[in-house]
Amino acid sequence: MLVAFQNLEPQYKNYAQEKIKMYHMSQGNECVDYVPIMAHLYDLIVCSSIFTFTDKSQADPRAICGGTGFDIKSKLPECIDKLRPKVNYGFCSRGCIRNCQFCCVREKEGYVHVEADIYDIWDGQAKEITLYDNNILALPDHFKYICEQLHNERIRVDFNQGLDIRLVDNDVAELLSTKYISHAQYHFAFDYSSLDGIIEDKIKILKSKGINRSTFYVLVGCKDRDNKTAKEDIEDALYRLNLLKGLGQNACVMRYRRIHDKQPKSLITKDTEKLYIPLANWGNVHAAYQKMDFLTQYLNHERGKPYKSYYQSMGLIA
Incomplete structure (x- = not known):
């Protein structure tokens, strides 16, 4: 049997597919990467997606599909899940x-x-x-x-x-x-500004052991229980980002995407996305983040200037 594996996010490694490959190879089947023009030759096609927002139209219509991107409840059969490639x-x-x-x-x-x-x-x-x-x-x-x-x-x-x-x-x-x-480099998260005291204390502990700089995921765009607006969210994100910067840390701005209907709505819409794009561009490029203030310098830089008017219209800068 010829088994093909289609990964809709090829930039990310997929451990579940490795388990499925291990299983089929143990059964004497040949496992190959999926190539669309070769699809008619495959006896079985296994397609996986990690993210719900990935375009699923590229999935082969004959494929057995799984992963959080298709169904958050999807699970591998026990005989496959227990394998350890x-x-x-x-x-x-x-x-x-x-x-x-x-x-x-x-x-x-x-x-x-x-x-x-x-x-x-x-x-x-x-x-x-x-x-x-x-x-x-x-x-x-x-x-x-x-x-x-x-x-x-x-x-x-x-x-x-x-x-x-x-x-x-x-x-x-x-x-x-x-x-x-x-x-x-270690990664941590700073999702809520209410964690500021904890963040400061823990960074002190890390520094005492020689871990002077880590990267912190900074979540933005999630309409949480406080029902904040996009403007309030940007202000909150800037507080967290500037605190981390002052503590000598790096950042990775994570723009929120909804997985399913039970989760909070996203504040990142067609009307607000141009507030979040420059924030991520600044925060995720460590050289820019460490050397430039966002509101007074980055938004006047050639990379940030196209978005300055959106911050002005929201009253975030004069």
Whole structure:
């Protein structure tokens, strides 16, 4: 049997598809990447999408489709889900202790629980692995265990989805330090301005262990329980971004997209998107973010100037 794999977001690695490939190869089937002009030759086509907003019209009409992008409740059969392909990326834990209104992790994966360890993911040769855990710090014993494995094997790690800054303490920071493990720049999140005091305290702890600069995901555009306007959201985002900048951190502005109808509406519309575009362009380019004030400098720069009038019309600048 010839099995083709179609990934509608090829820029992102897809661990579920790797499990399906592992299963079919164990059955003696040949697995290949999907090529549209070859579609008539495939006995089976497996299509996956991570994001709901990805264009699904490109999916082969004969494909078996799965992933959050198609159905948040979709799951692999147990005989496939239990497989552990050693492809140097994957999950050591699934789920989360939080239940953030803008996130689907808790709904999709449940409460945080142990999934695997480094030896279930690592091929035994690679010098770096990527972990997609959503909140591994919520499992302190397992997190320590994983760090010990990384330390023993001298593997560089990228905690790609970020770590929960609220769960950082001296012991966690010690494990995260380069004295213990080799790592890519850490990612945390600063979703609410009410976390400002916690953010400041935790950054102090990280700095005490030599972790001087991390990147913080800064969520924008979510119409949360406070029912804020786009103007209020921009002002709140600028407060968080400027606080992080003052603390010597980097930022990654995350523009909110709704996954399903139960989630809050997005403040990013055709009428407001030109407020969010320059904010993301500034925040996500570290050189611009660190060197320029957004309102007084970036919006007067050639990259930001086309959007200045939108900020003026909203009363955000004179």
